[in-house]
Amino acid sequence: MNHSWRRISAITRKELREYVRNRPVLVAVAIFPLIFLIQPVVLVLKLPTEVAVQLSQRHLLLYMLAVPILAPGILGGYSVAGERQQESLEPALTTPIRSDEFLLGKAIAAVVPSVVIAYLVFSLFMGFVLLFAPPGVGPGLLQPGDIAAQAILTPLLAAAATWISVAVSTRMSDTRVAQQLSLLGCMPLVVVTSLVAFDVIPIQDTPLVPVAVLLLVADVVGWRLVVPLFNRERLITGSR
Amino acid sequence: MPDGPALTAQRLTKRFGERLAVDDVSFEVARGEVFGFLGPNGAGKTTTVRMLGTLIAPTSGSASVLGIPITRTSGVEIRQRVAVMPEVPGLYARLSVRENLECFADLYETPDPKARIGQALELVHLSDRANDVCGGLSKGLRQRVALARALLSDPEVLFLDEPTAGLDPAAALEVHQLIDGLRKQGVTIFLTTHRLEEAERLCDRVAILNTSLRSIGKPEALRDQLFKRSLVVRTAAPLADPDAVFRGLPGVDGWHADGVASYVLPVTDASMAAPSVTRALVAAGAGVLAVGESQHSLEDVYLELVDESRPAAAS
Numbered sequence: 001m002n003h004s005w006r007r008i009s010a011i012t013r014k015e016l017r018e019y020v021r022n023r024p025v026l027v028a029v030a031i032f033p034l035i036f037l038i039q040p041v042v043l044v045l046k047l048p049t050e051v052a053v054q055l056s057q058r059h060l061l062l063y064m065l066a067v068p069i070l071a072p073g074i075l076g077g078y079s080v081a082g083e084r085q086q087e088s089l090e091p092a093l094t095t096p097i098r099s100d101e102f103l104l105g106k107a108i109a110a111v112v113p114s115v116v117i118a119y120l121v122f123s124l125f126m127g128f129v130l131l132f133a134p135p136g137v138g139p140g141l142l143q144p145g146d147i148a149a150q151a152i153l154t155p156l157l158a159a160a161a162t163w164i165s166v167a168v169s170t171r172m173s174d175t176r177v178a179q180q181l182s183l184l185g186c187m188p189l190v191v192v193t194s195l196v197a198f199d200v201i202p203i204q205d206t207p208l209v210p211v212a213v214l215l216l217v218a219d220v221v222g223w224r225l226v227v228p229l230f231n232r233e234r235l236i237t238g239s240r
Numbered sequence: 241m242p243d244g245p246a247l248t249a250q251r252l253t254k255r256f257g258e259r260l261a262v263d264d265v266s267f268e269v270a271r272g273e274v275f276g277f278l279g280p281n282g283a284g285k286t287t288t289v290r291m292l293g294t295l296i297a298p299t300s301g302s303a304s305v306l307g308i309p310i311t312r313t314s315g316v317e318i319r320q321r322v323a324v325m326p327e328v329p330g331l332y333a334r335l336s337v338r339e340n341l342e343c344f345a346d347l348y349e350t351p352d353p354k355a356r357i358g359q360a361l362e363l364v365h366l367s368d369r370a371n372d373v374c375g376g377l378s379k380g381l382r383q384r385v386a387l388a389r390a391l392l393s394d395p396e397v398l399f400l401d402e403p404t405a406g407l408d409p410a411a412a413l414e415v416h417q418l419i420d421g422l423r424k425q426g427v428t429i430f431l432t433t434h435r436l437e438e439a440e441r442l443c444d445r446v447a448i449l450n451t452s453l454r455s456i457g458k459p460e461a462l463r464d465q466l467f468k469r470s471l472v473v474r475t476a477a478p479l480a481d482p483d484a485v486f487r488g489l490p491g492v493d494g495w496h497a498d499g500v501a502s503y504v505l506p507v508t509d510a511s512m513a514a515p516s517v518t519r520a521l522v523a524a525g526a527g528v529l530a531v532g533e534s535q536h537s538l539e540d541v542y543l544e545l546v547d548e549s550r551p552a553a554a555s
Contacts, residue, residue, distance in 0.1 A: 010346030014332060014339075021334040087330040091389065094293055094324035095347035096316045233296040237256065237287075 003104070007097045011105025012112075015079065019113065025078055028179070029113065032070045033121040040064075041128055049136045061146040063197035066190045067121050068158035070183065071114035076165025077182030079106040080235070081172040090236050099230045104223065107162045114158040122150055149208055156215035157193070161186045163222030170229045173238070244307050246271040246397050246428035247292060252301035254287050261287040263452040264301070269430060269445075271396075274423050276443030277432040280546050283449045285432040286327060289399045292430070293324040306396055320348070323395035327402045329386035333375030337366060337385050340374055341392060348393035360388040363418060379406040387415065397428045404435060416442060440538040454545040462541045468493075469510050470534040471517060473503040476527030485524045489516045504534065 019025055040063065083089040092102070126147075129138045165182030172178035195201045247269040254262040262284035269275040279285050290296045292303055294315040303310045305318045331340050338357060345353035361367045364384040369377070374385060383406060390398060400419070404412040412435075419429060419442050433439050439446050440459045447456040455462055471492075478501045479485055486495040486505060491513035493506040507513040510533040521528045 004349060006346050006349050010343050013346075014335065014343040017339060018332060018334050086333055087328045088332055089330070090295065090326050090328070091324075091330040091344075091386070092347065093295055094319060094326070095344060095393075096319045096349070097347050098316060236290065236295055 003101055008101050008105040011102055012109045015106060015109030028074045029071050033067050033117050036067050037121050037125060044129055044133045047134060047137050049134045061141060062193055064122050065153060065157055065193040068114050068118035068154045069161040069186050069189045071117050072110045072158050072162040073165045073183040073186040074179050075110035076162040077169050077179035078175050079166055080169040081175045081178035084173045085175050093232055100227045103166060103226055103230055107166055110162045111158045115155045118154045152208060152212050156212060156219060159219040160222060161189055163226050167226045167229055245269060247305055249303045250301055252303055253299050255299045260451060265453045267447055267456055271428055272426045273444045274429045274442050276439035276446035278439055278446055278542055279449035284451050285449060286401055289401050293399055294318050322397040323390040323393050324399040325386050325390040325403055329382040331374040331382055331385055336371050336373055338370040341389055344389045345392050350392055356392055360391045363391060364388045380411045383407055399430045401432050436538045436542055448542060448545045450546045459538050463536045468506050471505040471507050471510055471513055472534045473531050474529040475501045476529055477501055479526055485520050489520055
């Protein structure tokens with residue numbers, strides 16, 4: 001079945017315009033990355049030079065992978081529930097757009113800003129470490145493998161978190177509840193990335209590419225799983 | 241114009257759990273017809289529109305739009321050729337009027353969207369408000385934006401769910417003129433409304449629904465079907481012997497008093513009965529104030545038909 005990219009991009013463009021003008025959503029999306037930036041920055045400043053060798057054997061940088069997971073939790077949570085709340089879902093669904101196109105448009109609109117924010121936060125952190133960290137800490141912390149993992153896994157994790165949050169959003173009519181439950185739904189991903197970052201789950205020998213492929217497959221499967229949850233009749237009439 | 245009706249519904253039924261929203265409704269709407277769908281709140285009007293607009297599936301029965309049967313897979317094909325203006329405008333409140341329309345022009349994959357948006361805005365007289373944020377518009381203006389949005393795709397069938405709800409009389413008149421214009425272009429219009437004068441003025445035929453279909457036909461035919469034609473006679477003073485005046489007059493089936501110096505005469509043909517009634521009154525020396533045909537409004541028909549205690553009329 002062919003998808004109409006014009007219809008998909010119409011939804012994406014509309015969503016992005018709405019996010020930019022929706023202060024509560026903007027503030028919520030900005031707060032989480034800031035929290036994730038402040039804490040490691042303070043930590044890095046306090047690190048003694050002697051720990052540089054220890055740092056090179058750990059993957060603390062992957063802690064930052066929580067950013068592309070949490071931002072879509074807020075945006076994806078808003079996506080369908082927000083439409084229901086402002087009663088704009090029915091007019092959109094009277095057009096020829098199909099459910100999978102509608103959801104893909106929504107998902108892209110949640111993933112794109114989340115990835116941009118995640119890369120931005122990560123770049124700021126790297127810049128800060130290179131400029132202000134004690135000698136030896138920078139090279140220990142900024143390992144090429146971790147930077148590559150951050151770059152490649154960020155959009156894939158953002159997409160996975162987006163599908164979790166969009167799935168939650170299809171079941172909710174209140175945006176705040178949807179966002180809170182979406183964040184809760186994304187927590188398992190945060191837990192996994194944190195456990196990797198703190199070496200509870202050892203990944204030293206795991207090649208990056210299979211992990212990325214696995215996540216990509218999970219993202220596509222996520223999209224296909226969320227589509228049946230998007231029950232037009234229930235969403236429009238509120239029937240069970 | 242292609243043959244065949246624009247809309248058909250055959251024994252269309254919709255249940256939400258235990259609640260029966262639409263029960264066994266059948267009708268046809270011809271291409272280019274303005275069809276009114278009347279009924280009280282909760283009668284199933286919006287549910288019917290949603291079924292025909294392929295937003296929700298019927299529980300049983302069948303329907304087709306522009307000859308395309310409504311199935312699980314025909315939704316996109318149907319929605320490309322129809323437009324629905326829901327009761328609630330449902331605009332993107334943070335977006336401007338133009339941005340709202342741009343989004344929908346793309347959803348309909350409208351060719352030359354910029355020109356089409358300009359035309360739609362002109363039709364609803366909103367060209368000068370194109371850059372206003374929709375959240376700041378009055379209810380009436382939002383309604384007009386929703387109408388412009390429905391016109392973007394140049395639909396063959398337009399479903400209008402209470403299009404003048406919340407509009408002031410002047411704005412409602414503009415909508416009426418717009419509907420008249422669309423009718424002239426051959427657009428089939430399915431109009432649900434509470435405003436009976438609106439239905440009477442705009443619709444070629446009306447259907448009256450109260451979960452099941454109560455009646456369907458031209459407004460004047462419904463009146464004739466439900467109410468016997470009658471003449472209303474008013475005189476300056478009560479007649480001394482009304483029975484002697486009215487009995488035996490051609491076309492007059494009887495009489496009854498309707499207040500002081502006012503009489504109602506059931507007639508078979510008002511145009512035939514009125515002259516003889518007038519002559520008889522003059523011959524009896526009565527001061528004739530008025531002899532006229534009794535006018536039952538569509539409202540009378542509606543109130544009679546939506547009465548829950550009456551069984552549904554076969555249609």
